Amino acid sequence: MMNHATTExxxxxxEVPADALVGEEGKGFRYLIDGLNAERILIAAECVGDGRWFIDRATRYAKERVVFGRPIGQNQGIQFPIARAHVNxxxxxxxxxxxxxxxxxxxxCGAEANMAKLLAADASWEAANVTVQTYGGFGFAEEYDVExxxxxxxxxxxxxxxxxxxxAYVAEHVLGLPRSY
Ligand SMILES: Cc1cc2nc3c(=O)[nH]c(=O)nc-3n(C[C@H](O)[C@H](O)[C@H](O)COP(=O)(O)OP(=O)(O)OC[C@H]3O[C@@H](n4cnc5c(N)ncnc54)[C@H](O)[C@@H]3O)c2cc1C
Structure with a gap:
């Protein structure tokens, strides 16, 4: 799906020389986790950008495409899902x-970075679905980039x-529920 290949x-x-140690011994996992928070915030930003791209495309197409003598975007069945995706x-x-x-x-910022990533990933995925639906058959056509x-x-x-x-993170670390895995 992403031209994704894996390599082991x-x-x-x-052996790594002692002067190559990053920070304090025994705290490596903490440093790693901090780096992952940055990645989650970055990916959230990417998803927000994706979501806006989809909503822009869906909105424009809904204004242009005329079926039964009126733009499809005049129908609430088309408008509301786009508007909801925008809100999210x-x-x-x-x-x-x-x-x-x-x-x-x-x-x-562990909780916020994780929540931002989840909300943004869900919102961009919702916007993607809405855009495919708005484009109808052209949602599957290569030349529009939507698919x-x-x-x-x-x-x-x-x-x-x-x-x-x-x-699982939010349940355990934010809400104090028992670890599930
Ligand atoms: C295109 C692409 C690029 C990537 N790039 C990188 C990269 O640059 N660096 C890197 O380190 N990794 C990278 N990854 C790996 C990615 O981080 C993992 O695929 C991801 O974290 C999921 O882990 P997994 O594949 O081992 O799935 P698994 O852990 O095997 O999980 C499989 C499914 O089971 C669910 N699951 C597993 N455990 C539980 C549980 N306890 N409770 C409920 N559900 C559970 C998961 O949610 C998932 O849906 C990449 C992956 C892809 C597809």
């Missing part, structure tokens, strides 16, 4: 900025962290 890489008996993308954008502000201040972006934005339900694992 093995390191056997690799803009809401996700607020959480993305909240997470980014915390990160920039060097404060804990390509639809495939690309599906990725963010899975990577860089799957939606289920974000929910």
């Amino acid at each position: 890489l093995f390191f056997d008996d690799l 993308v803009e809401a996700a954008d607020l959480m993305r900025f909240r997470a980014a502000a915390l990160f920039d201040r060097g404060e804990a 390509r972006k639809f495939r690309e934005t599906r990725l963010y339900q899975v990577a860089p962290i799957s939606t289920n694992l974000i929910l």
Whole structure:
């Protein structure tokens, strides 16, 4: 779906000199997690951009495409899903900025980074579906780029962290529920 190929890489008996240590010994996983928060905020921003791209395309097409003598965008059945997707993308954008502000201040932002990624991935996926539906048959045509972006934005339900694992994080670390895995 993404021209995605995987390659395995093995390191056997690799020795690293002590002066190559990053930070303090034993805290590596914490440093890694902090880096992942930045990635989640970045991906949330990407999803917000994707979502806006879809909504822009869907809106324009809904104005241009005339069926039964009127633009399809004059029908609430077409308008409302686009409007709802827009609302959800803009809401996700607020959480993305909240997470980014915390990160920039060097404060804990695990919950916000995860929530931003989940909200933005859901919103862009919703916008993608709405756009394919608005385009009808042309939603599947290569030349409009909608089907390509639809495939690309599906990725963010899975990577860089799957939606289920974000929910597991929020359940355990934000709500204090027992660890499920
Ligand atoms: C195009 C692409 C690019 C990628 N790029 C990178 C990269 O640059 N760097 C990198 O490190 N990784 C990368 N990844 C990997 C990506 O981070 C993982 O695929 C992702 O985190 C999901 O892990 P997994 O594939 O091992 O799925 P699994 O952990 O095997 O999970 C499979 C499914 O089961 C669900 N699941 C698993 N455990 C539970 C549970 N306890 N409760 C409920 N549901 C569960 C998951 O939500 C998922 O839907 C990339 C993946 C893709 C597809």
